Amino acid sequence: MQKTTVTLLFLLTSLFQYNANAQNIDSLRKVLNNIEIDSLKFNILIEIAQNEEETDSSLFYAEKALRIAEVIENKEKEAEANVLLAYIYTDLEFSEKVVEYFTKAEKYYLKTKNNEKLSEIYKNIGFAYETDGDYGNAGKFYLKALKTIETLNNNIELARILNNIGSVYFKQEQYTGALKYWNRALIKVKQLNYDKGISILLMNIGNVYLAKYNKNDSTSFHYLDDAETHYSNSLEIAQQTNDSSTIYLVYNNIGNLYKTKKDISKSLLFYKKALRIANKLNNSFNQVEVLSNIGDIFSDNKKYNKAIESLKKAEKIALENKYYSLLENIYFNYSYAYERLNNFKNAYSYQNKYVNLRDSLKNDDIAKSFAKNEKKYNYEKREKENEKLKITNQLQEEKNTKQRLFLIASIVGLLLLSFLAIAILRGYRQKRRANELLEKQKTQILDKNTELVHLNEEISLQRDEIEAQRDLVSTQKNQIEHIHTEVTHSIKYAQRIQTSILPKKQILDNNFTDSFILFKPKDVVSGDFYWFTQMDDITIATAADCTGHGVPGAFMSMLGVSFLKEIVNKEYITNTGLILKKLRKEIINALQQKGETGEQKDGMDMALIAFNHKTKILQFSGANNPVYIVSDELNILSEGTEVKTFLNENNEKGKNLYEIKPDKMPIAIYLKMDKFKTHEIQLKGGDMVYMSSDGYADQFGGPKGKKLKYKPFKRLLLENSCKNLEFQHNELDKYIENWKAYTDENGEIYEQVDDICVVGLKI
Secondary structure (H helix, E strand, O other): OOOOOOOOOOOOOOOOOOOOOHHHHHHHHHHHHHOOOOOHHHHHHHHHHHHHHHHHHHHHHEEEHHHHHHHOOOOOHHHHHHHHHHHHHHOOHHHHHHHHHHHHHHHHHOOOOHHHHHHHHHHHHHHHHOOOOOHHHHHHHHHHHHHHHHHOOHHHHHHHHHHHHHHHHOOOOOOOHHHHHHHHHHHHHHHOOHHHHHHHHHHHHHHHHOOOOOOOOOOOOHHHHHHHHHHHHHHHHHOOOOOHHHHHHHHHHHHHHHHHOHHHHHHHHHHHHHHHHHHHHHOOOHHHHHHHHHHHHHOOOOOHHHHHHHHHHHHHHHHHHHOOHHHHHHHHHHHHHHHOOHHOOOOOOOOHHHHHHHHHHHHHHHHHHHHHHHHHHHHHHHHHHHHHHHHHHHHHHHHHHHHHHHHHHHHHHHHHHHHHHHHHHHHHOOHHHHHHHHHHHHHHHHHHHHHHHHHHHHHHHHHHHHHHHOOOOOOOOHHHHHHHHHHHHHHHHHHHHHHHHOOHHHHHHHHHHHEEEEEEEOOOOEEEEEEEEEEOOOOEEEEEOOOOOOHHHHOOOOOOOHHHHHHHHOOOOOOOHHHHHHHHHHHHHOEEEEEOOOOOOOOEEEEEEEEOOOEEEEEEEEOOOEEEEEEOEEEOOOOOEEEEOOOOOOOOOEEEEEEEEOEEOEEEOOHHHHHOOOEEEEEEOOOOEEOOOOOOOOOOOOOEEEEEHHHHHHHHHHHHOOOOOHHHHHHHHHHHHHHHHOEEEOOOOOOOOOEEEEEEEEE
16 A cells, blocks of 8 residues: 655654753752742743653643742743743643643733744644644644734744644645645745745645545546646756755655556656655664555555565564564555465465564554543642642631631730720729620620621531532532543543544445445444455445444444455355355344344444346345445346336436335344346446435434435435445535535534444445
8 A cells, every 4th residue: 555755744843952951950950959039940940841751750840830830920921931841842742731821821911912932832732733643723723823923923833833824734635625734835935945845845735736636526637737747846846955854755745646547667767766765864764664555556456465575674674673564564465466466375374474574563552541541640640639729728818817817806805995995994983874885885896796706617527518519519520520531531532443444435436437435424433334345356345334334333333344345355255145144144243142132232233235246136135224226227147136217207318316226134133035137238438326324314304304215315316326435424524514504493403313324336
């Protein structure tokens, strides 16, 4: 599999650097112990935190600096400490904390209108979101950084931000946006005469055109010409400046371009040029990468012995340098080449190596993820302890304040009583009645004082109860947030696993005139799945709908994909009816279904086809789901095939949509457990084949808030069947989004009710 080499963040500067040596840090610590002035303490703590080699120590000193800034109420120093903490958490890959501390610093710099600092903050928040794969928020903050930096005369920083925005668009396969911002960045680096930046941006723009051709519209050959032009210009500048690393990247990408053009000789020429540069630079990673690409191109052109020769060289270097991620692809290609040479012993051996290495890498990723989460948990725990200590100190301070107030009140009270006693003594002989009046007033004052004491005790008790409730609520809130974070990370990881097991669309592109896949999960992970594989001249493909959606559905979909790989790829079964029968048996055994009352009826519905590219005969078997064929005439070769015809009066070419009926039973235990029928249909060039789950037709929306249903769905397929498949994909997507966009009685748009999967193939 070719890999397009893209340099997306060529202008992003490092976020956090350590400069001082251990001896200087020790000196700063000694000075810190002898200083009493808070502002000087703050400066030294910041200096130590910036230069500590251990991240934990940096975090400790930065937090102490922040507490001092809060005590002396210096907002500028608070902002400085918050920025430093954000950089430290960037080093820890703790994105939530990065955003939290940068956001705190943002308030001060907004108030002081410091656009230079604000641009830095927005850029790094965008980088944190981009690292987490949250491209929506990444783009939002990069655009805020762009708006802020445009008020300053700083073209270097402006070019950096434009480049980062382009990278976000590229990663989301929004190529129009990537071109827009990379072209703007190109103008800026040209103004700066920054040759390396010009060369890399030209190469990246070339990669956009190559990606647009591969993904969006393989009939638009001008994309390949545009890519070639930009690669040539990039190469010319890199050669003028003798920039060997960029020359390697461009050679490798030009090799990919000619591979796409199926110009094998030129593709090999540029791959070999890239290999010479990699050898010259003694860059072992690039050597393995380009040798693997050469092996791919030999394998694609059935020169399996030459492919193996190149893969052996790549394997040796990869093993010496422990490039296990590259070895995984090498072992897979080894197995494929040996299998085509009928050397099944070596094919099996390398397939085992591939599977074992893949599982090992997956376990390493899980261990790293666990360690990262454990590290985050420890930092959150320490933060909670610091917060608890802070509250304890506040309560102690309040207690000390009350004691001081009580002492003052006691002294004042004694003075008042003294004055009162003198007044009483002075007037005792003169006015007895006045004395009695004073006694009564004294009694009233004592009563009031008693009431005040009781009232104060009640207030104290209420305050303690409120504080206890507040602590309980805070603890519960933190627990809920932690659980939510863990669940979110788990689901995102499940999404990555599910995405990785779905096959690459390139299999369809290599074997059919054109194809599309509309895949819209209701939740993060999906209960629908698509799967296809190539067995000699036969392509086997399916669109399936598992019980449920979200995480339960995703588990069922992964079971389905795994069993299909076992049945088709390992047992070499291509008869569609037999595949469904074997799959049903595996599902029943895996779920331990016995047909008992009250038992869960988990399973799946699917349409499965096997198309012979030589004879153009299509086999179809269905479990509740049909297959749709658009043709001017249907030629059925098998007996007992039920067909429903859907006519289109407006279709000038006279093509109709034919629905081949499935067997009315699922892939699961069921009352009816007959064999699945295998239908055979003779197709011809230009015919269209569609498979789908029920999610599209069952979607609620429209002006009346009802289901879309199958009749409008089939009409939509037929009316657009003569268009190119990118148009069909976009039209189906746009139609269902517009259908959902109507509002219900509460004024809210309709949510997606189920996973959606539609596969279209042009013969």
